[in-house]
Amino acid sequence: MRRWIVVRPPGLPVSFRLGARVPAVLLALTLVTLAGMVLNVGYGEYPISPPDVVRTVLGIEAGDGNYGFIVNTLRLPRVLVAFAVGVALAVAGAILQGITRNPLAAPEIVGVNAGAGLAAVTLIVALPAVSVAYLPFAAFGGALVVATLVYLISWKGGGASPIRLILVGIGFAAMATALTTIMITFGEIYAVQQALVWLSGSVYARGWAELFALLPWLALFLPLAFAGARQLNALNLGDDVARSLGGRVELQRLSLIVVCVALAGAAVATAGAIGFVGLMAPHIARRLVGPSHEGLIPVAAMTGGMLVVLADLVGRAAFSPIEIPCGLITSAIGAPYFLYLLYRSRNL
Amino acid sequence: MGVRVWRSGYGRLLGLPVGVVALGGCLVLSVRFGAAEISTAEVIRAFTDFDDRSTGHLIVQTIRVPRALIAACVGAALAVAGAIMQGLTRNPLADPGILGINAGAALAVVAGVFLFGIGSIGVYALFAFLGAAVTAVVVYGLGSLGRGGMTPLKLTVAGAALTALFSSLTTAILILNERTLEEVRFWLAGSVAGRDLELFLRLLPYMGVGLVVALSLGRQITTLNLGEDIARGLGQRTGWVKALAALAVVLLAGGAVAAAGPIGFVGLVIPHVVRFFAGADYRWILPYSAICGAMLLVLSDVAARLVLRPQELPVGVMIALLGAPFFIYLARWKVKR
Incomplete structure (x- = not known):
């Protein structure tokens, strides 16, 4: 018998319930982080x-x-950026896996990261005078365009099959990567240098300015993601069940995709493509607290933040004084994990 | 009438010399055009009346001609490798780039340089072949797991994940060892510019053997493409055919990567285009793929030199811009669940 904690703040039009393990798991993850x-x-x-x-x-x-x-100006903002980026990617991944009902969905697999990267590099190279505060907007735009195209092109016979979604996403990722390379070949050398550091998926030299550019996006879209948990639970049972429960399925899916793209785009705009966090964190969270999204989203968020903070530490410490971008560390762990998931879902 | 002549085989046979002539034309274009302005008469004189004090003659002889030849051979090798993979796995999305074989070969070379400090050209190529072979086995194994056997999706997704893994490991090694790997970094861009002619000549025999093995397997692959049971029922020893085909893929893709770095999508696009006019018979698909693949890479290389002159795009980027939309088209409209 599973126990639940029901939260009904008096006077507010919200209520939700959490699995009984969620607070303890969340606390443990917070301490590790x-x-x-x-x-x-x-x-x-x-x-x-x-x-x-x-x-x-x-x-x-x-x-x-x-x-x-050293602490407050150089190192602390970097660590906070790492954490925030991990949170955003993990929640984006949790939403994407929820709406596609596909354990292999992740922002990078469906081409969102590549689209955001292309838009941001274009901005850096073509308009070098623009402040970093506009980068998330550009990345959001790029991610949204690519996500929309992938979704539309994968649509066939009344639905976007998860399998087609992944294949079309791989194609778009390849195209966006090629265009990014063109921008890099084309651009001024100083701007290109900046873009390259940024592209490798690293929190190197990120400061308070980048953190404050990212925070509004988190402040707006994380609560929206949490508010969508109930709809995600229904969608997870299948479109028919969700519809018979009274949900406006297409509208819900669309708004959740916007939240997902905004979070992934803002994260990519801040730290480049940090791979596979959006894939791993929701899976780890599901192992810890089960599939109900009210608990899953906060736990996945904390797991994602923890992963990026630890990956950054490992990347700095493993081969010091040379620094490995944390995006490479997460990919080196995440890609085998992805193959393991592929192996586990082999009979689906 | 025209169609019947074409289908009878004579037309397709006549098409081969036409293709070779067209390829020759592409090579001429590649030698004629480039960053430096050299007139046609000057280019011709570089061959008939070579003068080693003329910059133009030297550019033509030592830069443009090797570059055109390397592009042609790499294109042919990649296209034939892609065609064999598509026939063998019955997967329309198969390509040495998408299935991670190029990335595996690249990682093996970079790791070899990093760990053992290999400088010799022969060992360089050996590592590329080794990486290609190991990756081919791993992708094939991962893609055939589970009840449904091998499906295009599983194979492609496994290839994409392996590519992500291998390229992040490659980047990590390059970051660790930035200065000594300057040359490898250049090679990794996937381009035929400034390639070492000596390395290429050492690789040519391997690619040649791969090509001969591939072309001689045309009939067997056509049969195998009907399904393994049917092929076995017709008396084919499928294990041998598969092993030989895999050897050809490893030699061709590994050699191409060792010569030009990882270039994707040539092996994906060309066999599909070739099927439009050569039908489903691999005895025709394979030679036409070789010719068309060579033409595609040579022409893309010319375009890569001319679009942003005087800057130059890596030819791999040009091909990806052509190939990725084609991949999306196949994934959307041609792959059954």
Whole structure:
């Protein structure tokens, strides 16, 4: 018998229920993430011990006078960007897997990341004067265009079959990647340098400006994603069941896709294509708390943030002083995981 | 009437020399046009009356001619490898690039340079073949898992995932070892520009053997394409045919990657185009694929040099822009669930 926690805030028109394990799992993940963040901030050319990191972040004077600059200006925003990007990608992946009912769906597989990357590189190369705050808009636009095209072209006989969605997405990803290469060949050398750093899927040299460009998107679309959990649960049972439960299926699916594309686009605009987080995090979350989306979305979000923070730490520490972009680390873990999922779903 | 002559085989036989002549024309174009302006008369003089003090003559002889030949051979190898894969797996989406074989060969070369510091050209190629072979086995294995046996979807998705894995590992190695791998990085772009002629001449025998094996398997692959049971019922030893075909793919795709870096979509597009006029018989599809693949890569290379002159696009990018929409078209309209 599964136990549920029902949340009905008095006076507010919302109510939801969570699996009983969700708070404990969420707490454990948060602790691991915080530990990863502290280690990540402390690690580097100029090592800082974990207690000193915590003290500096809390504003208590610690160590010599450099700690404040190193922690608060250089390393902390980077770690927070890593976390935020992971959250956005993971929630986007959870939504996509929910609406396609396909365990293999992920933003990068259906071409959303490549579209966002193309739009952002185009902006960097063609209009180098534009501030980073506009990058998420461009990336969102690119992701939306590609996602719409993939969805429309995969549509056949009254539905977009998940299998066709993936194949068409692979095709669009190849095309967008080729166009991105053209932009890089074409562009001014300085702008191209900037675009290349950004493309490799890294949080290298991200600062407060990038974080504050990303946060509004999270603040707007994460609550919308959570609010869509109930509809995702219904959609997960199949379109017919969702419709008989009174849902306007196509409208719900469309709005959820917009949320998914906005989150993925904003994440890609900030840190480039960090691969396979949107695929792995929802699966891990489903293992931990089951398939109900009210619990799944927050747990997946925390898992995604944790994955990117840890991948960034590993990427910096493994071959120091050379830094491996965290996108490569997540791909190196995620691609075999994807193949494992393919193996597990072999008889579907 | 015309159709009947064509179907009878004589037309298709006559088409082959026509194709070879057209390919010759493409090669001439490739030698004639490039970043440097060299007049036609000057180009001809470079062959008839070579003068080693003339920059134009040197460009033609040492840069353009090798480049055109490499493009032609790589294009032919990739197209034939793609055609064999499509016939063998009965999968319209098969291509050495999409199924991860190019990425596997590239990773093997980069890892070989990184781990063992191989500099010798022969070993370089050996690693490319090894990577191609291992990847082919892994993709085939992953794609045939499960109840339904091998389906285009499973094979393609496994190939896409392996490509993602291999290319991220390749990038990681390159980042770790940036300075010493400058040459490999250039090679990885998927281009026929500035390729080492010596390396190419060392690779040519392998690709030649692969091509001969492939062309001699035309009849068997046509039969195998009807289904393994039918082929076995007709007395074919399917295990041998498959092994030989796989060997041909590894030699062709591995050799092409070692010579020009990973170039995708040639092996996807060309066999489909060839089927429009050569029918479903692989005895015709394979030679026509070789000719058309060579033409496609040579022409794309010319275009890659001319569109953004004086800058140059990697030819792999040009091909991807042509090939990816075609892939989408196939995935949307031609693949049954």
